[in-house]
Amino acid sequence: MKFDLDAVLVEHGCAGSALATRILRALPRHVPVTHVADNETREATRPASGARDPFGAGKRRMVIARRKTPFLMPCHAGSSRFACCGYLVLTLASNCPMDCSYCFLQEYLADNPAFQVYANFTDSFDELDRLIDNARGRSFRVGTAELADSLAFDSITSISRDLIDFFASRENLTLELKTKTDEIENLLGRDPRGRVLVSWTLSPAAVYRSSEHLTASPTARIAAARAVLDAGYRVAFHLDPLIAYPGAERDYLLLIDELLDTIAPKQISFISMGGLRMTPRLRGAARSRFPGDPMLCGEDVLAADGRFRTFTPLRLNLYRTLADRFRKAGAEIPAYLCMEAASVHESVFGAAPSRPAIIGNRLARD
Amino acid sequence: MNADEIDAQIRMLAAERRLPPSHLARWLAMDPASRAAMLDIARVIRLRTGQLMTALETLEEIAVREHVTAAGVLGRPEIRRIAGGPGSAPSRASALLEALRTLRYPLLKKMQEQIRSEVSALKLPRGISVVLPKELGSDELTVSLRVRSAAELARLLEALDRSRTGLTRIIEMLGGKR
Structure with a gap:
């Protein structure tokens, strides 16, 4: 286990579950384990009173509980304001042991920051089967990284193995495991049969050092991508958040060069880009937790969607420069922008984005 | 002290x-x-x-x-x-x-100055206003005409047409193309 935990709390009803058994077996001895009544779980996920950094403390308190709401949902970033990539979210965990200064979970999970994993996660497989039964002929890309990193605790949960085995046998589903780690041991040696895509968020070294605490280095992420590619997985990359700090353009281009030196363009399933965006509340929370991080003090202005974003010409210029570099690499890598208006897509890529279902279908199949 | x-x-x-x-x-x-x-x-x-x-x-x-x-x-x-x-x-x-x-905001200020100077250089007649997005928070340029007669409308549309190249350049600047 690469990340520290201060405590593990197990909901009584989950004590004998396969997931709890796996975790407790793999857990270092010094981590205390407590059992809580099913009706006390909610309280156990709340911010610790008296903690100097309740959100940070929550990340180190794992709660193994039963999820009572659906696992599968549309990506919450989808909105009529933005072009959408048709991504579906499978919530198997909530919060992340890494600590990126810009992370939206600081706002989204402010009231329940404990690291939750759901013991009944295999119930999600029924939801997925219902999805494909009800939409025959369509393909879906389903990811587990909306509220958590897909692989951060995989060394103790091994959930990826169950997921890979399930998705490998479903022709119309593609699993996206999105991560900033190099925790790929459980993936190697399994046959994903083309149905599993592993993706990495990539940032230049300056952003990694300043803002992406406890993550694997960009070079380690690219090396891990190479390893899973060689093991039969598809790979994709998210340049998101793109941060327009002084020198960003040069650094992102060097990063892309490093990536393309290791992985040929035609082996990349897709690239996504998304400029750093923060609601005022998230911006306040992030700056309060990371007051010395210059990446949080970019030339951001309040945009029409109520989020602070890098002022438009600078942001669009950066998108276009990076998109051009990929284009010049000699292969047409499918690319999309996350949480940007259709007009921005058109301006950057020279064509309006397709409908979400079509993009989702394409990204799932390509 | x-x-x-x-x-x-x-x-x-x-x-x-x-x-x-x-x-x-x-x-x-x-x-x-x-x-x-x-x-x-x-x-x-x-x-x-x-x-x-x-x-x-x-x-x-x-x-x-x-x-x-x-x-x-x-x-x-x-x-x-x-x-x-x-x-x-x-x-x-x-x-x-x-x-x-x-x-x-050094780059934002510089960009705003450049675009404002492009707008001034158009020397648009009274009745045409060009409004930049607040703090360049979008790529949307607002151009409005204020007219009271058909003749005035024709005159302003002609002026706009003469400024087409300059306006295009401003829109491209807002879209980060320059």
Whole structure:
């Protein structure tokens, strides 16, 4: 286990579950384990009173509980304001042991920051089967990284193995495991049969050092991508958040060069880009937790969607420069922008984005 | 004045201005030289509450961006010129905030100046207004016509058509193409 935990709390009803058994077996001895009544779980996920950094403390308190709401949902970033990539979210965990200064979970999970994993996660497989039964002929890309990193605790949960085995046998589903780690041991040696895509968020070294605490280095992420590619997985990359700090353009281009030196363009399933965006509340929370991080003090202005974003010409210029570099690499890598208006897509890529279902279908199949 | 006396003066000024506790805490969290420099300028140009809050926030952000202290920023020639220059206290206060904002948003300010100068160069007649998006927070340019007769409309449309190249250039600048 690469990340520290201060405590593990197990909901009584989950004590004998396969997931709890796996975790407790793999857990270092010094981590205390407590059992809580099913009706006390909610309280156990709340911010610790008296903690100097309740959100940070929550990340180190794992709660193994039963999820009572659906696992599968549309990506919450989808909105009529933005072009959408048709991504579906499978919530198997909530919060992340890494600590990126810009992370939206600081706002989204402010009231329940404990690291939750759901013991009944295999119930999600029924939801997925219902999805494909009800939409025959369509393909879906389903990811587990909306509220958590897909692989951060995989060394103790091994959930990826169950997921890979399930998705490998479903022709119309593609699993996206999105991560900033190099925790790929459980993936190697399994046959994903083309149905599993592993993706990495990539940032230049300056952003990694300043803002992406406890993550694997960009070079380690690219090396891990190479390893899973060689093991039969598809790979994709998210340049998101793109941060327009002084020198960003040069650094992102060097990063892309490093990536393309290791992985040929035609082996990349897709690239996504998304400029750093923060609601005022998230911006306040992030700056309060990371007051010395210059990446949080970019030339951001309040945009029409109520989020602070890098002022438009600078942001669009950066998108276009990076998109051009990929284009010049000699292969047409499918690319999309996350949480940007259709007009921005058109301006950057020279064509309006397709409908979400079509993009989702394409990204799932390509 | 020693550090304790400076802090006492800061607290007194904060009380006079009813500065929110969060901003007083920010001020007191600065290094001693920055606390003193901020106190000095706040007094010299008589910053009002909102101006004091904005100055503290902006200074803090510049300091983080540039890895410098607030005292280092306040000691720069362009800031010292404003602090010690002629003009009323309110006008110097506005000039100070504008100067700090230019330091905080250097590329944005430069881009705004370039686009505004492109708009001026169009020499559009009265009746046509070109409004840039607030703080270049979008790529949308608003062009409006104000007319009272068909002849006036025809004249303004002709003027717009003559400015097509320039307007296109401005739209491309807003879209980050230049």
